[in-house]
Amino acid sequence: MAWTKKVLRVNLTRGTVSVEPLNMEWAQQYLGQRGLASKYLVEEIDPKCDALGPDNKLMLVTGPLTGTMASTGGRYSVVCKSPLTGTIACSNSGGYIGAELKNAGWDMLIFEGKSPKPVYLYIRNEHVELLDAAEVWGKSIWEADKILRKKHQDPNVRISGVGRSAETGCLYAGVINDLHRAAGRSGVGTVMASKNLKAVVCRGTKGVGNVKDPLRFMQATEAGKKVLRDNAVTGQGLPAYGTQVLMNVINEAGAMPTYNMRETQFPGAHKISGEAMHQPRESDGKPNLTTNAACFACTIACGRISTVDRGHYTIKNKPEYWGSSGGLEYEAAWALGSDTGVDDLDALTYANFICNEDGFDPISFGSTVAAAMELYEQGVLTKEHTGGIEFKFGSAAALTTAAELVARGEGFGRDLALGSKRFCAKYGRPELSMTVKGQEFPAYDPRAIQGMGLAYATSNRGACHLRGYTVASEIMGIPEKTDPLATAGKPELVKAFQDATAAFDSAGICIFTSFAWTLDDVAPQVDAACDGEWTTEKLLHVGERIWNLERQFNLAAGLTGKDDSLPKRLLKDAANVGPAKGHVAELGKMLPQYYQIRGWNDQGVPTADTLKRLGLS
Amino acid sequence: MLRALKLEPEKCTGCMQCEMACSYENEGVFNPALSRIKVFEFHEQGSFAPYTCTQCEEAWCMHACPVEAIVFNPATGSKDVLDDLCVGCKVCTIACPFGTVNYRADTGKVMKCDLCGGDPWCAKACPTGAITYVDIADTGLARMRAWAQRGEATSARFNAPVAKDAQNFDRAKA
Known part of the structure; x- marks a missing residue:
């Protein structure tokens, strides 16, 4: 069990809520969270629908281990069709609200239609209400959080919501929960705002009590925790330095995308x-x-x-930012920092605060700013366009002002809110957009880590490090070391990471456990918690099924194998510094083999046999 | 030897493993809402703090209870609620200066920490050592040691001006 077996369906057009049982046949095939909601989405929406129209649906979904003592068992995902990429979108977040939804008795919330006016959903266990959001619409998430907490007179509620960036149509807005955790990528927040849905306010007091075999579950979760504790990355590196443990490591590997991915090492990384x-x-x-x-x-x-210095130019006269809040993760530090050439730590932290406060993805934002800086350098973009901002690489002031403008949807921020692909197209230089399927790259240059090039090109939500993190193997030697500059064996590696990751993402746990855990560590925990038999093999099979299901959605949405590509810069311009000097991303050497081992034809379409094997035909 | 729960907020990460362990041991369910120990987040200060009953010697709750439903457990030193006797009058919740006895609407009784009969699950579940179960006479030792070390470091600084760590420590705490 471990699922609550209950789904809450909210029709925003009509303003109604209804309760339905979770489809347990699908739960056995897709486990939960990413996989399960993807199945619901595929069954319920037209893949060609307008992502920002009423026909798209938005799902907030937990996994079977969410809300349990399994380490990291607090995750939830937001699933919908993406307005940024046109692909399926699935963004995963931690914090506390995932567990709160589960404690309230819900595996999943499905939002459909569009509310005629701004609303938010209030949940207290079975008690569910759509309430007027007039007083929080137009407010940042941080402000809205304060107002809603006060209104409900309950310090224990957990809140997920969207900020002004989403309300004003920023295409990479996320859904922020607990002030600084984010379902950040692919514009899932933009979809939420397009439905006139400001927030979900939840309090759950029922708990998660129906694990299949409690004694075995406690033993399995304890064993899992020991593995995390004893591992150097999860036991020491991550608690001490966070994901930022990677900044110097990746820079030294010459895989640090810098100045809009023109270079692969950043002098200011340290x-x-x-x-x-x-x-x-x-x-x-x-x-x-x-x-x-x-x-x-x-x-x-x-x-x-983190806390920004009170004397720093960004917050000198703004006491509302003097307190501490969510600081820099590696991806944010890279995108806001290395890619734009800004090495002012407090400026990056402030920009990150703004991304959280008004809910937009620092990766997509930073990368779009970097593209704009390159356009400015080339003279394509001038002060006339930027509203007088000197938009130079390395300018902290340009970065933080840009963040404020995107947050509020004002001035030049409206252009930056388009994302790198549309921004560069608008200014006539589409080749300067560092994106796959319209989504901006994360912090690993595929010229120096070849497997990541293939992982980006084939990711079902556009460029993304969380769909197949071969960095673990190519740089960190987990589970075994492979040569980051070699292409041989990488298609197999990418597929293995992609399938396993889909299983992790569907269980309710964090993918960072996979620095220490394999599915052999996950399977006993899932098996002790959930109905049915859950072996490593089954989880891998489920992961592969999810991957192919997402692929089918994207193909039906109109994408083709041609979209499994990388920008010309990474394919043609060799890295000019660092260990990868002279190398380009050799996608062409890997992609055909990848299609083949996936059981797809040479156009990247799953064959009938593959679909049959995975139960997808 | 009597032991006590020692809480060290500076080690707490806010993971809630203690709350789940508590509710699981006492109620058979992972449910922070039923935990006798609570973790509080002070977001703007960047800190977390676990908090629960300190098992007062002259326990206000015990003395206030009109039906003697809260009793001293000599084996552990804890003050335990006897559910069969508790009438749910909530006087103990008023008497407790720390707020660590609370009423439960679903059972009509109060609940508080009973040290799990001498083997507290919260301490076992805490991944960072923010909650430990130690000799009741030694709960202050680590803090004494830290202050002693600070004094030692300060004197070292006077003797050797290059003792940068101590200066940083002072500044960080200022």
Whole structure:
């Protein structure tokens, strides 16, 4: 069991809510969270629908281990069709609200239609109400959070919502929960706002009590925690430095995308690294990092809580930012920092605060800013376009002003809110957009980590590191070391990571456990919790099924194998510094083989045999 | 030897494993809402703090209870609620200065920490050592040691001006 077996369906057009049983046949085939909601989405929407129209649906979904003592068992996902990519979107978040939804008795919330006016959903266990959001619409998430908490007179509610960036149509807006955790990518927040849905306010007091074999479950979760504790990455590196442990490592590997991916090493990396966050500042003697923090049930605690120097130009006269809040993760530090050439740690932290406060993806934002800076350098973009901002690489002021403009949907921020692909197209230089399927790259240059090139090109939600993190193997040697500059064996590696990741993402746990766990560690926990028999083999099979289901959605939405590509810059312009000097991303050497081992034809379409094998025909 | 729960907020990450362990041991369900120990987040200060009953010697709750439903457990030193006797009058919840006895609407009784009969699950579940179960006479030792070390470091700084760590420590705490 472990599922609550209950789904809450909210029709925003009509303003009605209804309860239905979870489709347990699908739960056996797709486990939960990413897989399960993807199945519901595929069954319920037309893949060709307008992502921002009423025909798209938005699902907030937990996994069977969400809300349990399994380490990191607090995850939830937001699933819909993406307005940024036109593909299926599935963004995963930690914090506390996933567990709260489960504690309230819900596996999944499905939002359909579009509300005639701004509303939010209030949940207290079975009690569910759509309420007027007039007083929080037009407010940041941080403001809305305060207002809603006060209104409901309950300090224990957990809140997920969208900010002004989403309301004003930023195409990479996320859904923020617990102030600083984000279902951040692919514009899932834009979809939420397009439905006039501001927030979900939830309080659950029922708990998760129906695990299949409680004694075995406690043993399995304890064994899992021991593995995390004893592992150098999850036991030491991540708690101490967060994901920012990677900044110096990736820079040294020459895989640090810099200046809109023109270069592969950033001279200022050491100033914005996880180690730098620990150093007392010269200005006030305090470090940027205040503490590490865990999401619900997480025994790793990689989260960063940071404080910006009160004298820093960004917040000097803004006491509302003097407190601590969610600090820089590696992806944010890279996108806001290396890619734009900004090495001012506090400026990046402030920009990150703004991304959280008004709910937009720092990866897509930073990458779009970087593209704009390159256009500015080339003279295509001028001060006339930017509203007077000197939009140069390395300018912290340009970065933080841009963040404020995107947050509020004002001025030049409206252009930046389009995302890199549409932005570069608008200014006539589409080749400068560092995206796959319209989504901006994360922090690993595929010229220096070849497997990631294939992982980006074939990711079902556009460029993404969380769909097949071969960095683990190619750089960190997990589970075994492979040569990052070699292409041989990478199609197999990418497929294995993609399938396993889909299973992790469907269980209710965090993918960061996979630095230490394999599916052999996950299977006993799922099996002790859930009806049915859950072996490593079954989880892998489920993962592969999910991957192909997502692929089918994308193909039906109009994408083709031609979209499994990388920008010309990465395919033609060799890296000019670092260990990968002279290398390009050799996608062409890997893609055909990848299609073949996936059981897809040479156009990237799953064959009838493959679909049959996976139960998808 | 009597032991006590020792809570060290500076080690807490807010993961809620203690709350789930507590509710699971006592209620058979993973449910923070039924936990006798609570973790509080102070977001703007960047801190978390676990908090539960300190098992007062002259326990206000025990003395206030009109039906003697809260009793001293000599084996552990805990003050335990006897559900069969509790009438749900909530006087103990008013008497407790710390708020660690609370009423449950679903059972009509109060609940509080009973140290799990001498083997508290919260301490076992805590991944960072923020909650430990230690000799009741030694709960202050680590803090004493930290202050002693600070004094030692301060004197070292006077003797050797290059003791940068101590300066940083002072600044960080200032």
